[in-house]
Amino acid sequence: MDIVVLAGGIGGARFLLGVRALIEQIGGSVTAIINIGDDVTLHGLRICPDLDSVMYTLGGGADPVRGWGRADETWTVKEELAAYGAEPEWFGLGDRDVATHLVRTRMLDAGYPLSAVTEALCARWQPGIRLLPASDDRVETHAIVDDGGADDSGAGDVALHFQEWWVRHHGELPAKRFVFAGAETAKPAAGVLDAIAAADLVLLAPSNPVVSIAPILGVHEIWTALVEGPAPVIGLSPIIGGAPVRGMADKCLATVGVPCTAAGVGGLYGSRRDGGVLDGWLVDTTDAGTAVEGVPVHETPLLMTDVAATLAMVRVAVTAAGLVT
């Protein structure tokens, strides 16, 4: 079975461990189309947090406790940059991580697209799945924050890079909306459309719907390929019992005016029959009774406590698509 997964970083990485486990059992392939909206250049280094979280996790190099970055990480470079007063200091830039960014930056500067750079980095990590950035073009998530001015004209609004809003300000500055700069003209990365066209199944990982999945769907040709393509699209709710399992999806959902519930996120994605993308929606058993207009809803435990639990979720998603594992 050939499965395409749209995913963000840490949660997406854990989910992909389950998808990979299924394919190891039944054969086939996994292509992960990863959010690049969080990507940022700091200290001259091109950093792709979601691609790296997935690569390190599936390659066995991720820190299992911190959830991001490399295991056995050290922080000498970061401390030295701070000693120079080099801004910003709020980003966690580990020494092992720096090497990844150096290789990536050098290749990008030499003219290679991000998809080729990702493939080169994965030659070391052997994640067992194919990792693709959503686009080789710029798709950059900005949080539009009100400057607190007296009027509502928007004249005083400030666009913060997502990393600055998220990591530096911990998502605490009230965002009016999110903008995916570049998404309107960005093309899918090499291989993305072919993978979707050849897929037996497309899964939306239980990642942040607003700032992980939406920037991928914001690439026009990816959206079109999904809604017009032959493969069923099954989503998994990142919200359980009215709260995100991890991260700050609640703050992001509030920004876009969507209830922080499994039903709210399902409605955000929408039914493929009504101009949305979903053919099926998986919610946790604690959210039994969730209804999404035009979308069959399936209830199953969605906590990714270990690979076995995640694999079980994936099996339910496959069944929900009318496929047999």
Add this chain to the structure above:
Amino acid sequence: MDIVVLAGGIGGARFLLGVRALIEQIGGSVTAIINIGDDVTLHGLRICPDLDSVMYTLGGGADPVRGWGRADETWTVKEELAAYGAEPEWFGLGDRDVATHLVRTRMLDAGYPLSAVTEALCARWQPGIRLLPASDDRVETHAIVDDGGADDSGAGDVALHFQEWWVRHHGELPAKRFVFAGAETAKPAAGVLDAIAAADLVLLAPSNPVVSIAPILGVHEIWTALVEGPAPVIGLSPIIGGAPVRGMADKCLATVGVPCTAAGVGGLYGSRRDGGVLDGWLVDTTDAGTAVEGVPVHETPLLMTDVAATLAMVRVAVTAAGLVT
């Protein structure tokens, strides 16, 4: 007293400790004009080995045993780059050092000249002297190596960046000559000519004459400023008893056909009266009797065993210039 010193890396740094010590006693300023011929871009990082050796040494951050790089250095980034198969692996790229290169590369990419970058880095290190690169333009030392082909046409010659010839091949590939790419059109860095014009004394540090001092002298306006300027120019021999105290000056001198002696190097620099640059030449007491055409020779211990010994050398150089400390 305002002293200008032309210097390379490790030996130049030790010498400058002595010059700084003198100025701390008698007042005045030290401006060091540093070789940039060794500068190289590796892994996308702009690396200036001589500027950094001087900056770290005078700022108290150099490794006293290894002689180059930072004290308490770690090598995580280098190991990780090797794990990616990222070439080259032969350059010692420490984690602390990487931060310096990141700050430098980012500033250069933003359009700042190397002299401004150096000043910014020195804001942290407070070397107590003014550090200037010889030029803000490219002056890159290449070793021209014969490929071993049958003919002498030079058609098979290979130009190796100095770092590759020196660090990777340990200077063991026979070089036919050295080329200072860019020197012919390079301008002195901002501040260099003013410092020379205002100097009471110019010293040539006992650095490698062929690949540390010559690339500085190869910047045409620096050469002209020295030979036409008012300040006396006193050189100190890097060769003692027919051998370099440190480094591979012997191999470099052989390449340019100059005897590896205090007299040979003195003759290479030449008398200012005869189209050279020297007004005086200091040789070690073991080289008593050394004669250089047209140049007064002074004998004094030249081993820089500690700052006090180096300070004593500097005092002799001042006296040799007809000045009083």
